[in-house]
Structure formats: C-alpha cells, structure tokens
Amino acid sequence: MSKFSKRDLAIRMREKGMSYSQIKEHLQVSKSTLSLWLRHMPLSEQRIRELRDHSEQRIEKTRETKRKKKLQRIRSVYSEAVKDIGKVSKRELYIAGFFLYWGEGVKADPYTTMFTNTDPAMVKCFIQWIALLGVKKSDLKVYLHVYSDMDIPQIITFWSNELNIPQSSFRKPYVKKSVAGKQKNYKGRFGFGTCNIYVRNRDIREKIIMSIARIREVYGGIAFDPEKEI
Template structure:
C-alpha cells in the first residue's frame, strides 16, 4: 500500500515537471524505482531545458558562494597576520632583505648586488631594501631585462619602468633569447620577461655577503645542536 501511495505521489510530482533527482529527494526511493514508475512519463524538451538551465544557475550560485566564503576566510587570515607582522622595524626589514637575497640574489660577482625575478612585487621589495634600508641612491640602480625575441622590447621596458618607478635611462641593453615565448609549453611568470636589478658597489656587496654568512652560520649551528 505504501509503495502505491509513493508511486502516485511520484506521478503527481512528475506532472508538476520535477526531475528524478527532485522526486528522489522528496520520496527517498531509488532512481531505478523512479525510472520504472515514470518510464511512460518523460519530461518535455522545454522542461528538460529549463531544468538544465536551473541546474547550471544553481551550480554557478554554489561556485560563487564558495568563492565568497573562501575570500572572507582569507581576508580574516590576512587581517590577523597583518596585525601580527606590521609594523616592521628597520632592523626587521634589513634581516628580511638578507633572507630574500640569500634565496634569490646573485652571488657570483663580489663587486655588485643583483636580483632577478619575473614578479614586480619581489623586485619592489629588493629596491625598497636597497634604497630605504641600505641607503643606495635609486638613480645608481641599473636594470637589465631578459626577453624573448617575439616580445615588444620597448613595450616591456615601459612596463618595468612604470612598475619599478625607474626611468628608461637606467635600463641597459636587454638580453634577447633566441627563442619565441609563444613556442614555450610552460610560460609561467608574468609574461614580461625577467628583470634584473643591479647595484655596482663592492663595499656594500662585501657587507651583504658577510651578512649572509652570519645567517648561514647561525642556522648551521642550530641544526647541529639539534642533531642526535
């Protein structure tokens, strides 16, 4: 008797244009059972299209809700970390710059400091460190770009000049790779080549390189003390 009532209710819901999934949610019966009961009651093409559009809208709404939720979570974490990290003292920025240089900076030339990257944000940190913490005059910096042969050289110089707030006059002749960026499988980066910020100052370079040694020694000793 219960099955008969369920079937009758399923038929009523079907006549209202509900899908198998919607009816299954109401009655709790299997999809195979519904398929048998409703085999002679297909939905119209118009109704199928409406359900498909509704499902797409529901999916998009779900994705948007998840995106907003994720953004809110990340925003809360950002605010929390900002309150922990900032403000930074001059000493903290100096040490942070040493760690940046230890990981990313050039170490083969003892008479200069240099850092290459595709990310303008990394280079802005480096330039701030040089000019605001190490008191390097900004007009002493040199910029060298590494580009691909199918890139607009002047356009890329303009991009980096505007990003880093450094005039064209401080850019040296770019290095052009004999490869087309469009032919690369993995392009990565920001699509504007690699930018190298350079300051020629042997005295400053010695100071920074010795600072890197201090950091290496400090953590080497700590690692040794933890060894069993």
C-alpha cells in the same frame, strides 16, 4: 516510509515534471532505483530545457554565493595580517631582505649583487632593502629578459616607471626568440618580462652572503666554514 509508498511519491513527483536529482533529494532514493521505477515516464523536451536553464541559474547563484563568502574570508584574514604585522621597522626589513635574497638572489658572481623577479612589488622591496646596506638607487642597473614578440620599448618604460629608475640605467635587454606557432600567455606580471636589478660591489655582495651564512647557521644548523667562501 515504505519502499512502495516512496515509489508512489516518486511517480507523482515525476508527473509534476521533477528530475531524478530533485526526486532523489526529497526521497533519499538512488538514481538507479528511480530509473527502474520511472523508466516509462520520460520528460518532454521542453521540460528538460526548463530544468537545464534552472540548473544553470542555480549553479551561477551557488558560484556567486561562494565567491562572496571567499571574498569576505579573504578580507577578514587580510585584516588580521595587518594587525599581526603592523608597521615594519627598518631592522625587520633589514633581516627580511637577507631571507629574500637567500631565496631569489644571484650568488654565483663574487662581485655582483643581483635580484631577479617578475613581480614589480618584490623588486621594489629589494630596492628599499639594499638601500639599508648603503646602495643608492643611482648605483643600480637593470637588465630585462623579454621575448621577441613583446613590445620591448613599452616594457622598458613600464619597469622604468614602476621602479623610478631612469632608462639610462637600463642595459640592452636580453631578447629570447619566441617559438613560431606556439601561443604564449603573458597575463599579469609575466607580461612585462623578467627584471634583473643589480649593483657591482664586492663589499656589499660579501656582506649579504656572510649575513645569509649566519642565518643558515642559526636556523639551519649549518656551521659557517670560511674556506667554502673563498
């Protein structure tokens, strides 16, 4: 198709009220060229509104289509994960827990094993794991970090119910003063502060740290040096 015949078609399409984008899609002509050809053919205000409304509907339809495709993909990937992981054995949880503590656990105190997180599910994993090391839930203590503008009694109740640990095992929470005039976003799990769950037991702490040292040696190539652990 010659450039001149494309111009004639562009003029006809414009007369029908088509936008530059619609004409460009049909004729594969740049918008700068269309602007030159059709500069004396502006659309009416009513037609512009109609195109805008149609565009918004098209965008929303595209967004919904993408959402459904992503949802289908996520469900498919999750199904594969369920098959791949299967049922987690006690030994698998036992090993996984050391990796979890290696990344998220407190290691500075020689007598305390403490795990810190905002996600209740992850804290529950820690509780199940440390039970394999012989720690009873009744031995655990909870220490919350919250902000002063949070509903602290509600947060304590939330964590107590989520972890199935009585409030008598909760220490007085650390309350950080909220900055005046600074709006905070406490959406999702962050809306319930940070949970620090711990047990004071030297033997448990040393078992965990030495197990992590072995994992570091096997997978990180860092030889165990007992002198550094004293």
